[in-house]
Amino acid sequence: MRVVIIGASFAGVAAALEVRKKYADADVILLEKQATLGYIPNGLHLYWDNKIDDLDAARFITTDQLKKETITYYLGATVQKINTTQKIITYDYMEQEELMAYDKLIIAAGSRQLSEKIDGSAQESVLKYKRYGEAQAALSKVKESQHITIIGGGQVGVEAAHLLTKQQKQVTLIESMDYVLFKYLDEDMIQPIEQKMIKNGIDLRLGQTVSSIEMESDQKVTVHLGDDSVTSDAVIMSVNVRPHLPFLDDYVTLHTDQTIAVDRYLRTSVEDVFAVGDCIQLSGPGEDMVYIPLINNAVRTGIVAAANLVKPTVTFNGSSRTIGTTVFGYYVASTGLTEEESLFTNRTVKTARQEVRLNSLNPSDTVTLKYVYDASSRVLLGAQMISTSNILEKINTLALAIQSKLTLEELKQADYFFHPLYTQMVSTTNLVSWMDERADEDES
Amino acid sequence: MKVEHFLEKNEVREITIFKKLVLNNGILSYIDMLDHLSISKASLENDLDSITSRVADFDTQIKISYDGQAIELEMSDEMSLQHIYRFYLSQSIKMEIINFLFKHHEFSITKLTQKLAISESSLFRKIKELNSYLKEFGLKIRNGQLQGEELQIRYFYFQFYYYIEDKSTLITKRSDTQIIQTVDSLEKFLQVTIVPENRERLTLWLIISKSRVSHKSKLYKQLRKQMQPYMKDPLYHRVHVMILRYYSRYSIEVDEEEAMIHFAFLLAFPILTEEDFHEYRLIRDRHAPIASLDTYIAETIIIHFKFRRPPYMLERDMYYHLTHIHTRLYFFKGDIEIYEYEEMLAKEKQIVGKNLVPFARTLLTTSTDKFLTTEVKDNSLIKMELLKYVSLLALISFKMTTVIQIGIDLKMDDLYKETLTELLKQKMRPISGIQIERYQPSKVYDLVLTNEVSIEENQYDEARVYILSEIMSSFDMMTIYKIIQELNT
Numbered sequence A: 001m002r003v004v005i006i007g008a009s010f011a012g013v014a015a016a017l018e019v020r021k022k023y024a025d026a027d028v029i030l031l032e033k034q035a036t037l038g039y040i041p042n043g044l045h046l047y048w049d050n051k052i053d054d055l056d057a058a059r060f061i062t063t064d065q066l067k068k069e070t071i072t073y074y075l076g077a078t079v080q081k082i083n084t085t086q087k088i089i090t091y092d093y094m095e096q097e098e099l100m101a102y103d104k105l106i107i108a109a110g111s112r113q114l115s116e117k118i119d120g121s122a123q124e125s126v127l128k129y130k131r132y133g134e135a136q137a138a139l140s141k142v143k144e145s146q147h148i149t150i151i152g153g154g155q156v157g158v159e160a161a162h163l164l165t166k167q168q169k170q171v172t173l174i175e176s177m178d179y180v181l182f183k184y185l186d187e188d189m190i191q192p193i194e195q196k197m198i199k200n201g202i203d204l205r206l207g208q209t210v211s212s213i214e215m216e217s218d219q220k221v222t223v224h225l226g227d228d229s230v231t232s233d234a235v236i237m238s239v240n241v242r243p244h245l246p247f248l249d250d251y252v253t254l255h256t257d258q259t260i261a262v263d264r265y266l267r268t269s270v271e272d273v274f275a276v277g278d279c280i281q282l283s284g285p286g287e288d289m290v291y292i293p294l295i296n297n298a299v300r301t302g303i304v305a306a307a308n309l310v311k312p313t314v315t316f317n318g319s320s321r322t323i324g325t326t327v328f329g330y331y332v333a334s335t336g337l338t339e340e341e342s343l344f345t346n347r348t349v350k351t352a353r354q355e356v357r358l359n360s361l362n363p364s365d366t367v368t369l370k371y372v373y374d375a376s377s378r379v380l381l382g383a384q385m386i387s388t389s390n391i392l393e394k395i396n397t398l399a400l401a402i403q404s405k406l407t408l409e410e411l412k413q414a415d416y417f418f419h420p421l422y423t424q425m426v427s428t429t430n431l432v433s434w435m436d437e438r439a440d441e442d443e444s
Numbered sequence B: 001m002k003v004e005h006f007l008e009k010n011e012v013r014e015i016t017i018f019k020k021l022v023l024n025n026g027i028l029s030y031i032d033m034l035d036h037l038s039i040s041k042a043s044l045e046n047d048l049d050s051i052t053s054r055v056a057d058f059d060t061q062i063k064i065s066y067d068g069q070a071i072e073l074e075m076s077d078e079m080s081l082q083h084i085y086r087f088y089l090s091q092s093i094k095m096e097i098i099n100f101l102f103k104h105h106e107f108s109i110t111k112l113t114q115k116l117a118i119s120e121s122s123l124f125r126k127i128k129e130l131n132s133y134l135k136e137f138g139l140k141i142r143n144g145q146l147q148g149e150e151l152q153i154r155y156f157y158f159q160f161y162y163y164i165e166d167k168s169t170l171i172t173k174r175s176d177t178q179i180i181q182t183v184d185s186l187e188k189f190l191q192v193t194i195v196p197e198n199r200e201r202l203t204l205w206l207i208i209s210k211s212r213v214s215h216k217s218k219l220y221k222q223l224r225k226q227m228q229p230y231m232k233d234p235l236y237h238r239v240h241v242m243i244l245r246y247y248s249r250y251s252i253e254v255d256e257e258e259a260m261i262h263f264a265f266l267l268a269f270p271i272l273t274e275e276d277f278h279e280y281r282l283i284r285d286r287h288a289p290i291a292s293l294d295t296y297i298a299e300t301i302i303i304h305f306k307f308r309r310p311p312y313m314l315e316r317d318m319y320y321h322l323t324h325i326h327t328r329l330y331f332f333k334g335d336i337e338i339y340e341y342e343e344m345l346a347k348e349k350q351i352v353g354k355n356l357v358p359f360a361r362t363l364l365t366t367s368t369d370k371f372l373t374t375e376v377k378d379n380s381l382i383k384m385e386l387l388k389y390v391s392l393l394a395l396i397s398f399k400m401t402t403v404i405q406i407g408i409d410l411k412m413d414d415l416y417k418e419t420l421t422e423l424l425k426q427k428m429r430p431i432s433g434i435q436i437e438r439y440q441p442s443k444v445y446d447l448v449l450t451n452e453v454s455i456e457e458n459q460y461d462e463a464r465v466y467i468l469s470e471i472m473s474s475f476d477m478m479t480i481y482k483i484i485q486e487l488n489t
Helices: A010-022 A044-048 A063-068 A132-143 A155-166 A187-199 A295-307 A394-403 A408-412 B009-023 B030-037 B041-058 B081-090 B093-104 B109-116 B120-137 B150-164 B167-174 B177-190 B196-213 B221-230 B234-248 B257-268 B274-283 B289-304 B312-331 B341-352 B356-370 B380-400 B414-428 B474-488
Strands: A002-006 A027-032 A072-075 A078-083 A088-093 A096-101 A104-107 A147-151 A170-175 A203-206 A210-215 A221-225 A228-232 A234-237 A273-275 A323-327 A330-336 A349-357 A366-374 A380-387 A440-443 B027-029 B062-066 B070-075 B140-142 B145-147 B404-409 B434-438 B447-450 B464-467
Touching: A002 A010, A010 A027, A010 A295, A044 A132, A044 A155, A104 A295, A132 A234, A147 A155, A147 A221, A147 A228, A155 A170, A155 A187, A155 A323, A170 A221, A170 A228, A187 A203, A187 A330, A187 A366, A187 A380, A203 A228, A221 A234, A330 A394, A380 A394, B009 B027, B009 B030, B009 B041, B009 B070, B009 B081, B027 B030, B030 B041, B030 B070, B041 B062, B041 B081, B093 B109, B093 B120, B093 B150, B093 B196, B109 B120, B120 B140, B120 B150, B150 B167, B150 B196, B150 B221, B150 B257, B167 B196, B177 B196, B177 B234, B196 B257, B221 B257, B221 B312, B234 B257, B234 B274, B257 B312, B274 B312, B289 B312, B289 B356, B312 B356, B312 B380, B341 B356, B341 B380, B356 B380, B404 B414, B414 B434, B414 B474, B447 B474, B464 B474
Parallel strands: A002 A027, A002 A104, A027 A072, A104 A273, A147 A170, A147 A234, A170 A203, B404 B434, B404 B447, B447 B464
Antiparallel strands: A078 A088, A088 A096, A210 A221, A221 A228, A323 A330, A330 A380, A349 A366, A349 A440, A366 A380, B027 B070, B062 B070, B140 B145
16 A cells, blocks of 8 residues: 655654554655755744754654654655546656655645735745745844844744844734734733733734735835834744645545545545645634644644544544743643634633642742633633743643533542642642632623 | 616516516506507517416416417416516526626636537627626626626625525525524624524625635725725724634635625624614714714704604614615615616605605715715616615604504493493594504503593693593594694694
């Protein structure tokens, strides 16, 4: 059996490793458009954060590891078209057009950061650095720039703003919503971070949409928003990513948003063709199908597709959209439904917010938690955390609770260790209403 | 644009024949029909033959017979003129072109000629005809696409599917869980209630929007200009936030103007209830073009009705309708004339009296002047909005006519009392503008009819009291009628 996988980022590599594990005799081939393997998207942030000395160190897999697993890979191979009737892939490799037949095909072509709406966003001076080559270019451009405009206040944009401010750069951040990180946090939770951003001198432009980007004669770039404009030395695009799949034939059904339609087994409309990672919609926190391009989802879909290659066995159980990051001195994490997003579901939710001490010492650092739960069943649906201490791991507890559909009461019964240095009387992730740890519950 | 523009001349004539027959109890002489249609007898025979072959599909539901002297139509109880209209429209090539465009966004001449089984030249002719009607919408079919401002394209499709094409088919086919969920989410986001008939409108609109949203190179030039005064509008802001959040859940890069399009639609069509609209009216910017025109026109109307302040709820209702009218005039171009304009105007004139129509015209001139619309007079939008002004004025004048509350309080044995009260009520029923009932002490009346002078002073409070001299006598009736007239002025 020959299994061809288009794309060797997280989803593709996860699929390849899992196929190898399950089918020792299979011929596993990865076709990767990029010239290098395994670059961690936005690895540039690790470099800016001084966590790695060289951009090249931002790798999650090496060619040696693939070789060891007897996985064949072609780097710099651009797929031009696929013929799902004849099961043949046409791709360019070393300036030659090549053909490859497959028995099973997994599309893991990922996504790219590009705006079709913002005029001038495709030009080279507008930096995107999801990929290795782009990151190298961005690195040198940013080095020589003093004032940098970031378009998009999602996780990438806010992290970039944080890391660039640390390098004493002047930063303008533009977000079309009323607040940053809006996919993961409710507005009431974001306040400390936004205040810190402003305190750090970030020119925060909220509720504004970029219409065009223009190169000036003096190497500067002007970003136009409504009647206003910002001129800076460089522009970073950190808008939503989207799949780019020009090679598909007409038999592969797409959704309105151009993602590939798959069933619960990640099978596309064509037999023996699977799609994973950033190419598909997933069942999201509200249990409807949404687009959540996160690496954790990419890896998990890759594994599930591999499991279903020969016969449908494992269903993909969706995503809680769990994230965690550190920006502007705060650790923030989120999983599941936010209060604001719950308006897109049929559920009536209630929320509770509380500030909890992290250990039994005095003074102790605290974490602010927000719970979103079903008003009638009290099943936990979402959680958000923000603290100056590293509480990121704790979000996984709540993510698991959400996936297991635990109620708040069941969560209180969870058995955790006690140690005065690391915990207080009750666990951080239990919604308690004792003493001064008052929970502000409200109905929405 | 009119519905009949989607039909051929002979088809329109055939429908006219049906209509004429329906209006004449199903039978008409050749002479009268020829006179009505101003065609030759041979052409009429042709039309009738054509009708016969068409209605063959309907089996026994429609039967038309003619013998050179008279034409007779028989229809089963379930059949209506509406069905006949729909039947003719369902065979229209022009309808198919629009349907095809909506479904596929673009066409190639070869593909479309094959699909419709017509020649290239007749396809070009049909497109040319369609373009002449689409002109008032600021749209045209060119290079296999419907071109024009995005708002206008959606507005046209909306009117087309709502009034001309069979909307229920489209809704059944395309209203998936996603659309239903979106309507629910909109209710939650805007904190409003969408009642069933408004829900149908909104569903259709969302189906159209969903099909258009990922279309490339949309045009918003005019809309952006029109939206300038509304960028800080609270409803727009809420719609904007919802749209951004909604599309952030998909791999769609949404235009900022998408929110503007929905904002215009929400205010131009009855989607919000009067109550929800009222909440919005309290917080909207009174100086923005639509709101200030609403106020200006509302005050003009109040002055017209001799400064009599309309009751609170009527005034609210007036603003509700005025905003729909003015939003349409502000944002949209063109319309589909769903009613025969002249017929409708004539009907309304009969109901509302002659002087309200010229007044409605004055209001319309004021509005179009304010919005600097350089529209030609023949534009269907202008005609339809005039009809709406007339209807609104009629509504106000009906509601402003005070209803006189009359209580009957007869002092006699219970059996007689009840019988005579009922008789009296029956006798007075034809008098308009009154509400009559057996007297109830807890209620306030304008007039109380009784047969004995009350011993108690001020028993009837402010109400005027008439003592019947002889129950049911014509003298009493005449006097009562006079009193009612007095009370009315």
